[in-house]
Amino acid sequence: MKNLLHLRPYLLRYRRNIVFGVICIIVTNIFAVLAPRFIGAAVDVMSGSFTIADVLQNIGLYVLFAALSGFFLFLVRQNIIVASRKIEYDLKNDYYAHLQILSKSFYTATSTGELISRGTNDLNAVRDFLGPGIMYSINTFFRLFFALVAMVLISPQLTLLALIPAPFLSYSVYRIGKSMQQKTRSIQESYADITNLVQENISGIRVVKTYTREALETERFRKLNNTYYGKNLSLAKLQAMFFAFLTALLALSLIPVIWVGGINVINGTMTIGDIAQFVIYVSMLSWPIISIGWVTNIIQKAASAQTRLNEIFSTRPDIADGPDSSISDRPVQGRLAFHQVSFHYPGNRENPVLDKISFDIEPSSTVAIVGATGSGKSTLVNLIPRLQDPVEGSITIDGQDIRTMPLAELRRMIGFVPQNNFLFSDTIASNIDYGSTESNTDAVIEASRIANLYDDISDFPEGFDTMLGEKGINLSGGQKQRTCIARALAWKPKLLILDDALSAVDTSTEASIFKSLLDKLPDTTLILISHRISTVKNCDRIMVLKDGRIAESGSHDELLARESIYAELYNQQLLEDEISSLG
Ligand SMILES: Nc1ncnc2c1ncn2[C@@H]1O[C@H](COP(=O)(O)OP(=O)(O)OP(=O)(O)O)[C@@H](O)[C@H]1O
Numbered sequence: 001m002k003n004l005l006h007l008r009p010y011l012l013r014y015r016r017n018i019v020f021g022v023i024c025i026i027v028t029n030i031f032a033v034l035a036p037r038f039i040g041a042a043v044d045v046m047s048g049s050f051t052i053a054d055v056l057q058n059i060g061l062y063v064l065f066a067a068l069s070g071f072f073l074f075l076v077r078q079n080i081i082v083a084s085r086k087i088e089y090d091l092k093n094d095y096y097a098h099l100q101i102l103s104k105s106f107y108t109a110t111s112t113g114e115l116i117s118r119g120t121n122d123l124n125a126v127r128d129f130l131g132p133g134i135m136y137s138i139n140t141f142f143r144l145f146f147a148l149v150a151m152v153l154i155s156p157q158l159t160l161l162a163l164i165p166a167p168f169l170s171y172s173v174y175r176i177g178k179s180m181q182q183k184t185r186s187i188q189e190s191y192a193d194i195t196n197l198v199q200e201n202i203s204g205i206r207v208v209k210t211y212t213r214e215a216l217e218t219e220r221f222r223k224l225n226n227t228y229y230g231k232n233l234s235l236a237k238l239q240a241m242f243f244a245f246l247t248a249l250l251a252l253s254l255i256p257v258i259w260v261g262g263i264n265v266i267n268g269t270m271t272i273g274d275i276a277q278f279v280i281y282v283s284m285l286s287w288p289i290i291s292i293g294w295v296t297n298i299i300q301k302a303a304s305a306q307t308r309l310n311e312i313f314s315t316r317p318d319i320a321d322g323p324d325s326s327i328s329d330r331p332v333q334g335r336l337a338f339h340q341v342s343f344h345y346p347g348n349r350e351n352p353v354l355d356k357i358s359f360d361i362e363p364s365s366t367v368a369i370v371g372a373t374g375s376g377k378s379t380l381v382n383l384i385p386r387l388q389d390p391v392e393g394s395i396t397i398d399g400q401d402i403r404t405m406p407l408a409e410l411r412r413m414i415g416f417v418p419q420n421n422f423l424f425s426d427t428i429a430s431n432i433d434y435g436s437t438e439s440n441t442d443a444v445i446e447a448s449r450i451a452n453l454y455d456d457i458s459d460f461p462e463g464f465d466t467m468l469g470e471k472g473i474n475l476s477g478g479q480k481q482r483t484c485i486a487r488a489l490a491w492k493p494k495l496l497i498l499d500d501a502l503s504a505v506d507t508s509t510e511a512s513i514f515k516s517l518l519d520k521l522p523d524t525t526l527i528l529i530s531h532r533i534s535t536v537k538n539c540d541r542i543m544v545l546k547d548g549r550i551a552e553s554g555s556h557d558e559l560l561a562r563e564s565i566y567a568e569l570y571n572q573q574l575l576e577d578e579i580s581s582l583g
Helices: 002-013 015-047 052-101 104-109 112-154 156-162 166-203 205-210 214-267 272-313 377-382 407-413 428-432 441-450 454-459 477-490 507-520 556-562 565-582
Strands: 336-343 354-361 366-371 392-397 414-417 495-499 525-529 541-546 549-554
Touching (some): 002 052, 002 272, 015 052, 015 112, 015 272, 052 112, 052 272, 112 156, 112 166, 112 272, 156 214, 156 272, 166 205, 166 214, 166 272, 205 214, 214 272, 336 377, 354 377, 354 549, 366 377, 377 495, 377 525, 407 414, 414 477, 428 441, 428 477, 441 454, 441 477, 441 507, 477 495, 477 507, 541 565, 549 556, 556 565
Parallel strands (some): 414 495, 495 525
Antiparallel strands (some): 336 354, 336 392
């Protein structure tokens, strides 16, 4: 329950609404509890000789008090429910903003479905607590208090009789509430599983279709949905039994009240009007008492939802700005150096991907990294924009350790095109312009020309305003890759990293892009990962990665002369080219 304390700053932010709402709860209950007095009075008036005017006067007052109670109830909702919506809005913004700062490692360990479920389902549960939860809790307290005072004033004896079921009620609320909490937690977990499956399945729908797994995927969903349905049904059954039990208990509690009350009327110690008024109070208590169970459920649901949200809020990014991060005013040259850099993935210390790697890249030069698949090329370049940090050693740009630079400044220097490109469902222009704070048509056109994309876009009826489907589904593989390159170029980086970013374009387009890069960005340091010798052979330097180390380094000609790993790779690709040209 203490997890809900996380909400304190939000509640304080809207304290005016909440305090005013609570005052209105008190006022609405005063009117609600005073109103039945006029029913009692009307009944008593009718027990003797009376005029219609006497009855109408009491009925009129009853209607007036009931209306006033309703008006203040409206103000209660206006303030407390509105505050809960505002807090939900703030919480959603904070949740999303927090997700933005979390590191790559967090996203590697947490599924998208899980995060969506927490941001929707769990947040709704918290909102229900902040609105109806708080409102009904406070209302229950004051309704019970005022109604009990009014009942005691009529007859302490009858009040005691009416309260006989209360201990049973409290105990059953406690027991059933606990069971409800467990069921609710389990439902929320099931919902996260379903969200995850749907998200993954729809993202991978092309694979599902190619492998004709539609029926299997439908069955997987059906099973999860069935579990979710079963759990919900079980909770609904429990709730139904709970409410039926409460209603029966409350109805039974009226029997001794009317029995003993009737005897009191016969003895002349009470009037029929008192009994009528008393019965109204007992039924007025029924909703607050029932809502104890309901509110308990809401609070328990919110407590477990908030626990799950707090897990995210308390996760700190493992890569962030250092306390004294700063950057010099000198223009960036783009000299990149690795100093004894080692890296292993969490829990895999025995198999470092990079093992004490050192190298120095001259500003404005072009360097290629080659190596067998899984040799650590992507891991190495991920360290440069600090998507992950080395476990040992350091990386410098122009002599400054990148960990001492503000993260945003560091990333601003780097144009990074990762192996798995990603495009947003937006126009091509917006995708290319993604890194800029203001749209810059000239920069978009210039970047698309260098990336050899301009002619393709010109052929589209809507040109740069063409809307892309999810992940750029309406572009070819090569067009997607070139759009991602254009995005990195529009950013005008000092360091451009292309991680296998030209694999889907043909060799002549690739050569043309490479030439444009060298001509138009002469001051940019280019780091290129590729499996194709045709791509890397024109680079100033080629580094061959093997067993976590730089096994060879030099120009194309130097490495061929060595007749080692690179030469072997070269000869193998020559042979493959010859065979395919024969075919
Ligand atoms: N997030 C991760 N968690 C654990 N291990 C990982 C992770 N990412 C990569 N690896 C492992 O690290 C090693 C290097 O992977 P990396 O992607 O850097 O290789 P690569 O040389 O770029 O491969 P490719 O040429 O196939 O793209 C591989 O053995 C891979 O299984």
